[in-house]
Amino acid sequence: MATSHHAEHPAGLSRWLFTTNHKDIGTLYLWFAFAMFLVGGAMSLVIRSELWQPGLQIVDPHFFNQMTTVHALVMVFGAVMPAFTGLANWLIPMMIGAPDMALPRLNNWSFWLLPMAAALLVTSLFVPGGGPDAGWTLYPPLSVQTGMGMDFTILSVHLLGMSSILGSINVIVTILNMRAPGMTLMKMPMFVWTWLVTAFLLLAAIPVLAGAVTLLLTDRHFGTHFFDAAGGGDPVLWQHVFWFFGHPEVYILVLPAFGVISQIIPTFARKPLFGYTSMVYATATIAFLSFIVWAHHMYTVGMPAAGELFFMYATMLIAVPTGVKVFNWVATMWRGSMTFETPMLYAIGTVFTFTMGGLTGLMLSITPADFQYHDSYFVVAHFHYTIFGGSVLALMAATYYWLPKWTGHMYNETLGKWHFWLTILSFNLTFFPQHFLGLAGMPRRIPDYALQFTDFNQWSTIGAFVLGFSQLLLLYLVVKTVKGGERATDRVWEGAHGLEWTLPSPAPYHSFATPPKVA
Amino acid sequence: MHPHGRTVADAPVKQRLELRPNRSLTGRGRTAVFLSFAAATVVLGFLFLATGAWPVVLFLFLELAGIGYVLTRTARDAGDCEEIVVEDDRMKIIQHAAGRVSQHEFQCYWAKVALEPAGRGRRSAKLLIGSHGRALEIGRALQESEKYRLAQRLGLMVGPAHRDAPPLRGEIIFNSCEEDTHGNFAPR
Numbered sequence: 111m112a113t114s115h116h117a118e119h120p121a122g123l124s125r126w127l128f129t130t131n132h133k134d135i136g137t138l139y140l141w142f143a144f145a146m147f148l149v150g151g152a153m154s155l156v157i158r159s160e161l162w163q164p165g166l167q168i169v170d171p172h173f174f175n176q177m178t179t180v181h182a183l184v185m186v187f188g189a190v191m192p193a194f195t196g197l198a199n200w201l202i203p204m205m206i207g208a209p210d211m212a213l214p215r216l217n218n219w220s221f222w223l224l225p226m227a228a229a230l231l232v233t234s235l236f237v238p239g240g241g242p243d244a245g246w247t248l249y250p251p252l253s254v255q256t257g258m259g260m261d262f263t264i265l266s267v268h269l270l271g272m273s274s275i276l277g278s279i280n281v282i283v284t285i286l287n288m289r290a291p292g293m294t295l296m297k298m299p300m301f302v303w304t305w306l307v308t309a310f311l312l313l314a315a316i317p318v319l320a321g322a323v324t325l326l327l328t329d330r331h332f333g334t335h336f337f338d339a340a341g342g343g344d345p346v347l348w349q350h351v352f353w354f355f356g357h358p359e360v361y362i363l364v365l366p367a368f369g370v371i372s373q374i375i376p377t378f379a380r381k382p383l384f385g386y387t388s389m390v391y392a393t394a395t396i397a398f399l400s401f402i403v404w405a406h407h408m409y410t411v412g413m414p415a416a417g418e419l420f421f422m423y424a425t426m427l428i429a430v431p432t433g434v435k436v437f438n439w440v441a442t443m444w445r446g447s448m449t450f451e452t453p454m455l456y457a458i459g460t461v462f463t464f465t466m467g468g469l470t471g472l473m474l475s476i477t478p479a480d481f482q483y484h485d486s487y488f489v490v491a492h493f494h495y496t497i498f499g500g501s502v503l504a505l506m507a508a509t510y511y512w513l514p515k516w517t518g519h520m521y522n523e524t525l526g527k528w529h530f531w532l533t534i535l536s537f538n539l540t541f542f543p544q545h546f547l548g549l550a551g552m553p554r555r556i557p558d559y560a561l562q563f564t565d566f567n568q569w570s571t572i573g574a575f576v577l578g579f580s581q582l583l584l585l586y587l588v589v590k591t592v593k594g595g596e597r598a599t600d601r602v603w604e605g606a607h608g609l610e611w612t613l614p615s616p617a618p619y620h621s622f623a624t625p626p627k628v629a
Numbered sequence: 630m631h632p633h634g635r636t637v638a639d640a641p642v643k644q645r646l647e648l649r650p651n652r653s654l655t656g657r658g659r660t661a662v663f664l665s666f667a668a669a670t671v672v673l674g675f676l677f678l679a680t681g682a683w684p685v686v687l688f689l690f691l692e693l694a695g696i697g698y699v700l701t702r703t704a705r706d707a708g709d710c711e712e713i714v715v716e717d718d719r720m721k722i723i724q725h726a727a728g729r730v731s732q733h734e735f736q737c738y739w740a741k742v743a744l745e746p747a748g749r750g751r752r753s754a755k756l757l758i759g760s761h762g763r764a765l766e767i768g769r770a771l772q773e774s775e776k777y778r779l780a781q782r783l784g785l786m787v788g789p790a791h792r793d794a795p796p797l798r799g800e801i802i803f804n805s806c807e808e809d810t811h812g813n814f815a816p817r
């Protein structure tokens with residue numbers, strides 16, 4: 111009876127435009143994120159092409175700067191954040207036994223702000239003076255002096271922030287108010303926990319970003335001098351305010367990834383997650399610490415030594431809860447009955463590469479050492495290991511893990527494995543040499559470099575092209591799986607536990623449409 | 630004259646059905662959530678006021694207001710439920726929505742249950758009950774397939790055949806699930 115009516119949900123364009131269904135909105139977020147991933151990826155290939163050899167060949171330096179800036183903004187705000195919000199929409203209601211998100215109409219708004227923001231950001235590249243070219247950190251005075259592309263960017267950041275805030279409020283109310291009877295907080299799946307904490311981080315961090323870019327706007331157009339030393343302001347104020355948002359932001363990008371990994375490893379190790387309680391506390395600890403370490407991004411501005419020491423030790427402290435997580439994942443695999451399907455390969459790959467990024471982060475946290483690494487390619491390598499190696503690889507893991515639940519079809523495992531090995535190898539080929547480049551003294555955000563850096567740069571460029579084009583394989587695989595394929599069972603994976611696996615595959619338009627229980 | 634040749638007094642059955650969405654946040658929980666956000670806003674507010682970046686404070690309070698509004702709405706909607714009471718030949722529908730109570734009555738014999746399928750862009754199907762040109766939407770918080778099931782049950786309670794309907798008592802709890810002995814959750 112139930113399934114025969116699911117065909118009657120609204121169809122066509124208006125379904126997507128006006129939808130308030132958490133699965134539709136989740137799908138929209140995920141496709142939007144993937145499109146932005148390709149756009150941002152194309153920009154990175156412009157960067158890598160220019161860096162194929164020393165000297166200026168393909169683009170002029172001004173455009174190069176726009177590419178580094180917009181690549182970062184698109185990837186952070188357009189690809190990774192929306193992708194995790196897409197996962198949240200799809201999975202949180204199913205995981206906690208709720209029929210939908212708590213605020214379905216708000217949910218529709220949160221999504222549709224994103225394409226507008228993205229359009230603004232991309233259009234900025236075509237206005238007189240070009241797009242934003244101050245780097246994604248938008249440091250003044252550069253960001254105050256540059257062309258009107260920056261105004262587009264500021265407006266775009268406001269819209270992106272509003273979308274994130276609305277989305278976070280929705281996630282928090284859903285998790286707190288819509289849990290099924292018996293689903294206590296300490297029984298929630300780790301993915302739900304990490305998203306709850308992430309939503310709190312977003313609510314604390316995004317208003318700070320919104321305030322910061324507003325200051326930038328008034329400095330640009332309304333005669334204020336917040337960041338202008340000549341007018342009594344201070345450019346370093348921007349750095350404090352920006353990084354107060356910016357450091358929690360990296361945990362906003364990576365905590366849900368930790369959640370994904372914590373769902374996948376137990377499934378393929380066929381053991382419950384080791385140390386669930388410690389995982390929850392480690393997540394909360396990381397979130398708290400992320401607010402007291404921001405100045406590790408600005409050791410070189412001339413802070414008092416006491417400040418540098420405080421931020422150094424506080425930053426190093428983050429290694430403790432993060433270490434707890436890595437330990438728990440390894441302990442979950444210990445003596446497990448492991449199999450290595452694509453989601454598991456990606457999950458293990460994430461643990462490896464993120465740990466690598468964590469270790470270089472520890473190197474960067476050491477104040478005197480950072481004076482050497484600061485603004486070098488070492489930093490570029492470091493954060494790509496955390497954001498690509500942590501967040502993006504986890505997103506890939508999540509895609510393969512839940513795709514059968516979403517589409518009702520199994521993906522092609524051979525293609526999936528090809529995609530994994532191509533991605534992980536080319537990722538390391540792209541970014542591992544950048545550590546050496548940075549240590550040898552190559553600065554970041556330059557279109558030209560000294561001759562001795564050529565070899566490592568060429569490895570990096572080859573890696574980037576293989577990495578970029580390998581993602582078309584993922585696109586092909588997903589489209590093919592959506593269209594058809596071997597039917598997925600409800601549980602999909604032998605070792606999978608949790609409410610979402612009790613629903614049919616594909617998950618029905620409305621979750622948990624159980625027969626009314628008449629007592 | 631009753632169509633079945635019986636009078637209303639023959640069958641003084643009282644049946645009651647309650648539709649109540651599950652809500653896990655208590656009043657104290659709501660207060661705690663709001664106070665924690667308010668505390669964070671005040672602390673961050675002072676921090677940014679001290680650094681001179683005062684416009685940040687505006688955004689912080691704007692957000693706090695948004696959170697407050699949503700929590701107030703949540704509190705207001707916490708008691709939302711619908712009661713369907715059939716007494717003698719009358720069906721009484723009491724709707725508690727957003728803190729307001731409305732009551733509607735239908736004659737079981739004349740009432741009709743209709744299910745309007747989901748249209749373009751609408752969230753889900755509409756379950757309507759009505760008679761004499763009046764129609765009332767019920768079960769708005771229900772899932773689509775739950776609406777179909779409820780429509781079936783109500784269909785038995787109204788119209789000429791309603792006398793033969795099995796008695797309905799108690800309460801509908803939907804989207805609920807329970808824990809099995811392995812600590813896994815499954816829908817009930």
Ligand SMILES: [Cu+2]
Pocket residue numbers: 356357360403404406407
């Ligand atoms: Cu940081």
